[in-house]
Structures are given as C-alpha cells and as structure tokens.
Amino acid sequence: GAGVSQSPSNKVTEKGKDVELRCDPISGHTALYWYRQRLGQGLEFLIYFQGNSAPDKSGLPSDRFSAERTGESVSTLTIQRTQQEDSAVYLCASSSERKGGTGELFFGEGSRLTVL
Amino acid sequence: AQSVAQPEDQVNVAEGNPLTVKCTYSVSGNPYLFWYVQYPNRGLQFLLKYITGDNLVKGSYGFEAEFNKSQTSFHLKKPSALVSDSALYFCAVRALPRNTDKLIFGTGTRLQVFP
Known part of the structure; x- marks a missing residue:
C-alpha cells in the first residue's frame, strides 16, 4: 500500500490476555518505530528498528512488551498479560532514512487498545 | 538528555488571525527539528x-517555523489561521545518531481556531 498500515485498528481485551499489534511499513523503508500515545498525552517512544535489528529498545515499559521485525517488512508488537494501564493508541512509523538521516517519519493511523 | 517542551496545552485563535505554537528544545550539538499535526482519529502527518540553512522553514498548508538557536526555539507559525487548522500539533527533535534515530516528541499543543 501507499502508507503505513496498522492492524487491528481497534482492540478490546480483558486484563491478563496477550495482544499482538501489527505494522506494515511503507515498502522500502528501512527504519521502523513504535510509539504509544495515552489519552490526552504526547507520544512515548517504545522501540526502533533498523532493518530487523533493534538498536534502541529503551522505551519498552516492561518485560511484558516485546517487538520483532521480519527483514525490512512487517513488525509485530506483543503485550503479554495486559494491564489496564496499557490502554493507549499504539502508533507505528517508518522512514526511508538509514542511521543518521534527516528524513521524516511516516505514521500509521494507530491501533487503539482498550484493556478492561 | 535531549528533550522538547511545548509550554502551552492549548492555543485559541480567531479565524484569519496569525497563530503561533511554541516549542523549545534541548540537545547536544545541532538539532534536527520537526513539526507534525494530528487531526482527530488520524495518524500524525509531517x-x-x-x-540546516535558512532559519525560516516553510511547510505544508501554509505553515512555517522559525529556528532560533540563541533561544533554542522552533515556533510554528501561520499568518492567517483557518478553522480547518484545528488539530493537535507536536514538535519533535531527532536524537543524536549514536545507536538510535528516534524522534523525541513534545507533549503536544491543541490548536483551536474559532470562526
């Protein structure tokens, strides 16, 4: 597709369940980012991929959060044993720039997660 | 540590009036600075x-921003606001290219343009 695609767009789950969020970046984009946006708040960095390696995982809030990426393609963000404080919109972005670049990020429309 | 501050949670302006959304930053070295807009129920748009270069940068939808190194600011401006400009605006700075290229975002400023 032409843009960054995220699925599901909405997910409601019960506390304690695991969830998987998917991101399809723009074709050819080497860099991929996950951010979290809680209601009424700014963007919180989670993890950054360059290709299929993750040089910066510093934003993952706990070991319940993990992410992987296949080559320079799809990425999945997994949240295990979800908690109510995990409720947020999870945004994925991709960029064509390699390390040290000046290019902008292209964002998907996000996956809204609600944990009951 | 690198950071971005948007001191105003909300800015209200009448349609046709000029608007300014403020942003200040703190980085080591030369900053790469960005503005993004988020319309309701949509992803962020650049x-x-x-x-580098000219301190006045022009962008989409008639917006511009002025880089001021001495004041470490990068305020977003538009000469004449439209109701359709009402949205959430984020300032961001790119972290130094050590092991990461992440953008660090401010907390956002909600712009409300009244008819």
Whole structure:
C-alpha cells in the first residue's frame, strides 16, 4: 500500500490476555518505530528498528512488551498479560532514512487498545 | 538528555488571525527539528523540518517555523489561521545518531481556531 498500515485498528481485551499489534511499513523503508500515545498525552517512544535489528529498545515499559521485525517488512508488537494501564493508541512509523538521516517519519493511523 | 517542551496545552485563535505554537528544545550539538499535526482519529502527518540553512522553514498548508538557536526555539507559525487548522500539533527533535534515530516528541499543543 501507499502508507503505513496498522492492524487491528481497534482492540478490546480483558486484563491478563496477550495482544499482538501489527505494522506494515511503507515498502522500502528501512527504519521502523513504535510509539504509544495515552489519552490526552504526547507520544512515548517504545522501540526502533533498523532493518530487523533493534538498536534502541529503551522505551519498552516492561518485560511484558516485546517487538520483532521480519527483514525490512512487517513488525509485530506483543503485550503479554495486559494491564489496564496499557490502554493507549499504539502508533507505528517508518522512514526511508538509514542511521543518521534527516528524513521524516511516516505514521500509521494507530491501533487503539482498550484493556478492561 | 535531549528533550522538547511545548509550554502551552492549548492555543485559541480567531479565524484569519496569525497563530503561533511554541516549542523549545534541548540537545547536544545541532538539532534536527520537526513539526507534525494530528487531526482527530488520524495518524500524525509531517508538516515541516529544519535541518540546516535558512532559519525560516516553510511547510505544508501554509505553515512555517522559525529556528532560533540563541533561544533554542522552533515556533510554528501561520499568518492567517483557518478553522480547518484545528488539530493537535507536536514538535519533535531527532536524537543524536549514536545507536538510535528516534524522534523525541513534545507533549503536544491543541490548536483551536474559532470562526
């Protein structure tokens, strides 16, 4: 597709369940980012991929959060044993720039997660 | 540590009036600065960026931003606001290219343009 695609767009789950969020970046984009946006708040960095390696995982809030990426393609963000404080919109972005670049990020429309 | 501050949670302006959304930053070295806009129920859209060169940067939808190194600011401006400009605006700075290229975002400023 032409843009960054995220699925599901909405997910409601019960506390304690695991969830998987998917991101399809723009074709050819080497860099991929996950951010979290809680209601009424700014963007919180989670993890950054360059290709299929993750040089910066510093934003993952706990070991319940993990992410992987296949080559320079799809990425999945997994949240295990979800908690109510995990409720947020999870945004994925991709960029064509390699390390040290000046290019902008292209964002998907996000996956809204609600944990009951 | 690198950071971005948007001191105003909300800015209200009448349609046709000029608007300014403030942003200040703290980085080591030369900053790469960005503005993004988020319309309701949509993802973030890139507006403009400053990398080097002219301090006044022009972007999408008639927006511009002025880089001021001495004041470490990158305020977003538009000469004449439209109701359709009402949205959430984020300033961002790119972290130094050590092991990461992440953008660090401010907390956002909600712009409300009244008819």
